[in-house]
Amino acid sequence: MPVVGALRKLVGVSVLAEGLEPAGVRAGPEDADAFLADAQRYRRELLAHCYRMTGSLHDAEDLVQETYLRAWKSYKGFEGKSSVRTWLYRIATNTCLTALEGKQRRPLPTGLGQASADPADELTQRGEVPWLEPLPDGADDPTDPSTIVGSRESVRLAFVAALQHLSPRQRAVLVLRDVLQWKAAEVGEAIGASTAAVNSLLQRARAQLDAVGPSEDDKLDPPGTPEAKDLLDRYIAAFEAYDIDKLVEMFTEEAVWEMPPFDGWYQSPAHIHRLIKTHCPAEKAGDMRLVPTTANGQPAAGLYMRNKESGVHEAFQFHVLDVTDGAVAHVVAFGEPAIFAKFGLPATL
Known part of the structure; x- marks a missing residue:
């Protein structure tokens, strides 16, 4: 069930990939406040990224705020060796990894390992479970590739539910490699791991996702049709x-x-x-x-x-x-x- 292969095919030309970042992008405005204001244009896609990592809209909103706060504090150290977008994704990824330490995954009922229930039985409410949450779609142009990737295939509910079966580091590696199309060395630098470790994490993540995620043949009809x-x-x-x-x-x-x-x-x-x-x-x-x-x-x-x-x-x-x-x-x-x-x-x- 190689859903990851289909996802890689879909995002191969995504504007989220660093390869399409305009050449020569530097640190931007000299003033950190002006830089932060300019960086707000990445907020929507960073929210989708944090949502993929956590499965929670509430947590994702908080983590995006934390990402911008960290970016503002460390702006003077930004040397422009990577794009602003890439730099923000690195901060967001590590912010998510820190926040996920010791946290329970966010499943849907189908992810609890139970068989299909009898509809005549009493309903059992599990308020202690941190359930997966839905994500509002942006008001972006639906013809924009970044919207198609960020708001459809890579945040569809079944895919995000499947990501919850992975460890936080596996999620980070899989999302950075297969959704954002980063190179293994770039991912390793972002999360503090060797290229070999990144490739190992990615291999295990893809195998687990193939076991629990949606099929690549399971194509959804876009909501606007x-x-x-x-x-x-x-x-x-x-x-x-x-x-x-x-x-x-x-x-x-x-x-x-x-x-x-x-x-x-x-x-x-x-x-x-x-x-x-x-x-x-x-x-x-x-x-x-x-x-x-x-x-x-x-x-x-x-x-x-x-x-x-x-x-x-x-x-x-x-x-x-x-x-x-x-x-x-x-x-x-x-x-x-x-x-x-x-x-x-x-x-x-």
């Missing part, structure tokens, strides 16, 4: 009409549904149908309303559930969809209402 938009519209309409029969007709035969912080996951349209009918608080059409958006370069929607006492629709679940060949292959329904604000969605409708 007419087909993906139409499917998301029909997905939303089925929920709002509480037509679960019509909803599961959109799923592939091997479709998976999971909803952290509950630790179970469910496979097949029949099981997903029973799960929703058994455990969903909605009872009739109009109980649920959904607002479309995108996350991790995938179609997504914020689901609001009607409060039976107040009648107000309140943030309930945030759905991220894998859409393949016009069908829903996977849904992660995040049950953390605080996520909504990160996507510019209100707490109530």
Whole structure:
């Protein structure tokens, strides 16, 4: 399952690669504050980088802030031997590695090693697990190669979930080599390792990712295509009409549904149908309303559930969809209402 090979092919011409950094880039403005202001243009891609490393939007935001603080403090020592972008990535990578020391990985329920659950069983909530979080897409031009790479394939939810199976150093090496297309010697210099050690870490990381990650043949439909938009519209309409029969007709035969912080996951349209009918608080059409958006370069929607006492629709679940060949292959329904604000969605409708 060589997903890494496909990723390398996709990013081979990425503007994130140092090879496309304009020649002769030096330290930039003489003043450190002016330099830091100029360096803000890299914030979005650094956020994606820290998110790949940590699996947490909240942590990634903090780590980007720390990266810029470290860059500002050490600006006088920047000699311009590498590009500004490369220098910032080095700082960000080491900031992430320090932050990840002793931390638990951030899985999805499918990454806990449990078999598919019975949809009739009681749901088990695991609040102590630091679950993987979704990433808002930027407002960048979707035709820009850096956006395509940074906001789709290399931050798709399944790929970031697979990265969580790697050690932090393996993650760093794999992301720097296969996503950012750095040379092994450059990676070694960045993380303080020999080229041989980098190659060894990369080999083990690729093997582990091949075992747990998405297949290179598992191509997702971009969220901006007419087909993906139409499917998301029909997905939303089925929920709002509480037509679960019509909803599961959109799923592939091997479709998976999971909803952290509950630790179970469910496979097949029949099981997903029973799960929703058994455990969903909605009872009739109009109980649920959904607002479309995108996350991790995938179609997504914020689901609001009607409060039976107040009648107000309140943030309930945030759905991220894998859409393949016009069908829903996977849904992660995040049950953390605080996520909504990160996507510019209100707490109530």
